[in-house]
Amino acid sequence: DAKTTQPPSMDCAEGRAANLPCNHSTISGNEYVYWYRQIHSQGPQYIIHGLKNNETNEMASLIITEDRKSSTLILPHATLRDTAVYYCIGDDNYGQNFVFGPGTRLSVLP
Amino acid sequence: GAVVSQHPSWVICKSGTSVKIECRSLDFQATTMFWYRQFPKQSLMLMATSNEGSKATYEQGVEKDKFLINHASLTLSTLTVTSAHPEDSSFYICSARDSGGAGHQPQHFGDGTRLSIL
Numbered sequence: 271d272a273k274t275t276q277p278p279s280m281d282c283a284e285g286r287a288a289n290l291p292c293n294h295s296t297i298s299g300n301e302y303v304y305w306y307r308q309i310h311s312q313g314p315q316y317i318i319h320g321l322k323n324n325e326t327n328e329m330a331s332l333i334i335t336e337d338r339k340s341s342t343l344i345l346p347h348a349t350l351r352d353t354a355v356y357y358c359i360g361d362d363n364y365g366q367n368f369v370f371g372p373g374t375r376l377s378v379l380p
Numbered sequence: 381g382a383v384v385s386q387h388p389s390w391v392i393c394k395s396g397t398s399v400k401i402e403c404r405s406l407d408f409q410a411t412t413m414f415w416y417r418q419f420p421k422q423s424l425m426l427m428a429t430s431n432e433g434s435k436a437t438y439e440q441g442v443e444k445d446k447f448l449i450n451h452a453s454l455t456l457s458t459l460t461v462t463s464a465h466p467e468d469s470s471f472y473i474c475s476a477r478d479s480g481g482a483g484h485q486p487q488h489f490g491d492g493t494r495l496s497i498l
Contacts, residue, residue: 311494313473313490313492314424314475314489315489316489319484361487368414369426370416370423371423372423373423
C-alpha cells in the first residue's frame with residue numbers, strides 16, 4: 271500500500287498558484303518525498319524531491335512540515351498544461367517502496 | 381536531464397504472439413530498472429525490478445515466465461510479454477535511476493508502451 275494520501279482531485283484557475291497537499295505520516299526517517307505528475311497517456315514526469323528542507327526548482331516548490339508528516343507541492347503560476355495527475359511518493363532510493371497511490375487529479379481551468 | 385527511452389510506443393498484435401519492449405537510459409547508466417503496468421483509470425503498479433547481469437525480482441502475483449525481463453547492459457532492459465492474451469493489454473512503463481549520480485537520484489520514466497492484444 272502507498273504510504274501517502276492525497277485528495278483525489280483539485281481545481282485551480284489558470285495563472286494562480288496550485289497547492290497540492292500530501293499526507294505521509296508513516297514514512298520513515300530516511301525516506302525522501304518525491305513528486306511526479308502524469309499527463310494522459312505519458313510516463314510520469316519527475317517534478318521535485320526533498321527530505322527535510324524545503325526545495326525549489328524551475329518547475330515547483332516543495333514545502334515539508336517540520337515533523338515530516340505532510341508536504342505541499344506548489345506550482346506558482348499554473349497553466350493549462352499543468353493539468354495532470356500528481357503523485358506524492360515516499361522512497362528510500364532503492365525503488366522497492368516506490369508505490370504509486372491514486373494521486374491527485376489537478377484540473378487547471380481557463 | 382536524464383532521459384529514458386521506451387520502444388515501441390504502441391503495439392497491436394494477435395493473441396498468442398510474444399511482444400518485446402525495450403527500455404534504454406540514453407545519457408546515464410542504470411544497474412537497476414523498473415517495470416510498471418497501468419490499466420485504464422488506475423495507478424501504476426510495479427511489476428518487477430530488473431537487475432543488470434542478474435535475475436529480475438518480480439512482485440507478488442506477476443508471472444515471471446509470462447513477463448521475461450533481460451537487463452544485459454547498463455543502459456538496456458527488455459520486457460517480453462510471452463504468448464500475450466487480451467488480458468495482457470495495458471500500458472507498460474519502465475523507469476531507471478542514474479547509478480553513477482551523486483546524492484539521492486530520482487527515477488526517470490519512459491513514455492510507456494501501449495500494448496493491445498486482439
